[in-house]
Amino acid sequence: MADDSLFEFLHMEIVSHIFNEQQSSKGELDNKDRAACISLLEAMGFRVGQGLIERLTRDTPSFKDELDIMKFICKDFWTKVFRRQVDNLRTNHQGTYVLQDNKFSFLTQFSGGKQYLDQAPKYLAFSCGVVRGALSNLGLESVVTAEVSIMPSCKFQVVIQKL
Amino acid sequence: MADDSLFEFLHMEIVSHIFNEQQSSKGELDNKDRAACISLLEAMGFRVGQGLIERLTRDTPSFKDELDIMKFICKDFWTKVFRRQVDNLRTNHQGTYVLQDNKFSFLTQFSGGKQYLDQAPKYLAFSCGVVRGALSNLGLESVVTAEVSIMPSCKFQVVIQKL
Numbered sequence: 327m328a329d330d331s332l333f334e335f336l337h338m339e340i341v342s343h344i345f346n347e348q349q350s351s352k353g354e355l356d357n358k359d360r361a362a363c364i365s366l367l368e369a370m371g372f373r374v375g376q377g378l379i380e381r382l383t384r385d386t387p388s389f390k391d392e393l394d395i396m397k398f399i400c401k402d403f404w405t406k407v408f409r410r411q412v413d414n415l416r417t418n419h420q421g422t423y424v425l426q427d428n429k430f431s432f433l434t435q436f437s438g439g440k441q442y443l444d445q446a447p448k449y450l451a452f453s454c455g456v457v458r459g460a461l462s463n464l465g466l467e468s469v470v471t472a473e474v475s476i477m478p479s480c481k482f483q484v485v486i487q488k489l
Numbered sequence: 490m491a492d493d494s495l496f497e498f499l500h501m502e503i504v505s506h507i508f509n510e511q512q513s514s515k516g517e518l519d520n521k522d523r524a525a526c527i528s529l530l531e532a533m534g535f536r537v538g539q540g541l542i543e544r545l546t547r548d549t550p551s552f553k554d555e556l557d558i559m560k561f562i563c564k565d566f567w568t569k570v571f572r573r574q575v576d577n578l579r580t581n582h583q584g585t586y587v588l589q590d591n592k593f594s595f596l597t598q599f600s601g602g603k604q605y606l607d608q609a610p611k612y613l614a615f616s617c618g619v620v621r622g623a624l625s626n627l628g629l630e631s632v633v634t635a636e637v638s639i640m641p642s643c644k645f646q647v648v649i650q651k652l
Contacts, residue, residue, distance in 0.1 A: 331544055332570055333496040335537040336615075340503055343533065347510070370506065374498040381494055407495055452499075 330409070334435065341367065341448050364451040371455020372462070379460035382406055392486065395464050396423050403460055408432070408453075421486035426479070433478035446474040457482060493572070497598065504530065504611050527614040534618020535625070542623035545569060555649065558627050559586050566623055571595070571616075584649035589642070596641035609637040620645060 344363050345355070352359050382403060389395045400412035404427070414426040432449055436442045450472040458470040467487040474480050507526050508518070515522050545566060552558045563575035567590070577589040595612055599605045613635040621633040630650040637643050 331541055332537065333499065335540045336496065336499055336503070336533070339533045339536060340499070343529075366506075370499070370502045373502060374495065377498045378494055 330431075334432070337432065337449075337452060340370070340452070345448065364447060367448070367451035368455035368458070371452040371457075372459035373455075374452075375456035375459025375461075376463045377459075378407060378456065379403065379463045383464070389464065392421070392466065393417070395461070395466060396484070399457065399460060400425055407456065421488060423484040423486075425482040425484065427482070428479045430478050430480035433474065433480060436477050438477050440476065442477065443474060446477070446480075447472075450474070450480065454482065457484065461486075493594075497595070500595065500612075500615060503533070503615075508611065527610060530611070530614035531618035531621070534615035534620075535622035536618075537615075538619035538622025538624075539626045540622075541570060541619065542566065542626045546627070552627065555584070555629065556580070558624070558629060559647070562620065562623060563588055570619065584651060586647040586649075588645040588647065590645070591642045593641050593643035596637065596643060599640050601640050603639065605640065606637060609640070609643075610635075613637070613643065617645065620647065624649075 344366055345360075348359050348363050349355055355363075383398075386398070386402075389398065396415065396417070400415050404410065404412050404425075408427065408431045410427070410429065410431065412425045413428045414424075416424045416426075430453075432453055433446065436445070436449075454470040454472050458468055461468045461470075461484070467489070469485045469487065470482060472480055472482050507529055508523075511522050511526050512518055518526075546561075549561070549565075552561065559578065559580070563578050567573065567575050567588075571590065571594045573590070573592065573594065575588045576591045577587075579587045579589075593616075595616055596609065599608070599612075617633040617635050621631055624631045624633075624647070630652070632648045632650065633645060635643055635645050
C-alpha cells in the first residue's frame with residue numbers, strides 16, 4: 327500500500343517541480359512552455375518504461391507478432407505497473423491501438439467527473455512515456471497519447487511507426 | 490515487484506534530472522551547486538514523507554512520547570516505505586537517534602563495497618527528507634542526515650530540534 331503511495335507522491339512532486347521550475351525561469355507559462363514540461367515528463371517515463379520492461383520480460387518467451395506484444399502490454403505489463411488490466415483493447419489492424427482503462431491508477435486521486443479535466447495531461451505524460459519506452463524496448467517505435475473524458479477513465483492511443 | 494521498480498526507476502530519473510538541470514544552467518558543479526540539488530531532493534522527500542505518514546497513521550492511536558514515535562518510524566513506517574525494519578535503533582536519550590539499516594532498499598541497486606560511495610549522498614537525500622517529513626507531521630522537528638560506510642548498509646542520524 328505505502329509502496330504505491332510512495333510512487334504516487336513522488337510522481338506528484340515531480341510534476342509540480344517541473345512546472346514550477348519552468349514557471350520560475352519563464353514567468354507565466356504559454357502553450358509552448360507547457361508542451362516542454364510535458365515532453366520532459368514523457369522522456370522520463372520513456373526511460374522508466376525501458377527499465378521496467380527489461381525486468382518484466384526477463385523470463386518471457388519472445389513474442390510472435392505486434393498484437394502479441396500489445397496483449398502483453400495490456401495484461402502483464404499494465405497489471406504490474408498500473409495495478410490492473412486494460413479493460414478494452416481495440417485495433418484497426420494497421421498499427422493503431424486504443425487501450426481503455428476505466429479506472430486508471432494515476433487518476434484515482436482526483437475527484438471524479440470533469441472538474442479537473444484540464445489538469446489531466448500533466449499527470450498522464452509520464453505514463454504515456456512509460457508505455458512508449460516499454461514498446462520501444464520490444465522493438466516497436468510508437469507515438470502514445472492519452473485522452474480523458476471522465477475521470478478516472480482514460481484512453482491511450484498507440485500508433486506504431488512503421489520503419 | 491514492478492511497483493517497487495516503478496518507484497526506483499522514477500527516483501533515479503529525478504536525481505539525474507535535478508543534477509543535469511543544475512549542470513546545464515551552472516556548468517561544472519561545485520560543492521554549493523551540489524548542495525542545492527541535494528536540498529531540492531530533500532525538500533521533495535519532506536513533502537512525500539508528510540503525505541505518507543498521514544495515510545499510515547490514519548488508524549493508529551496517538552503516541553505516548555518521542556521514543557514511541559521513533560519506534561513507530563523504525564518498524565511500521567520503515568516496513569511500508571523501505572520494505573524492511575530498521576536493524577538497530579540507538580539513542581542518547583537526549584533527542585539524538587541513530588537508525589541503522591543493514592540493507593537499505595534504495596541502495597541495493599548499487600554494487601556492494603566502496604566503489605560508488607561518493608554517489609550515495611545523491612540517492613539518500615530524498616529518503617532523509619521522507620523521514621524528516623514524517624517526523625514533522627508527528628510534531629517532531631528534526632535534522633536528518635545519512636551516512637554510508639559500506640553499501641548497502643546505511644545509518645540515519647536524527648537529531649530532534651527542541652523548541
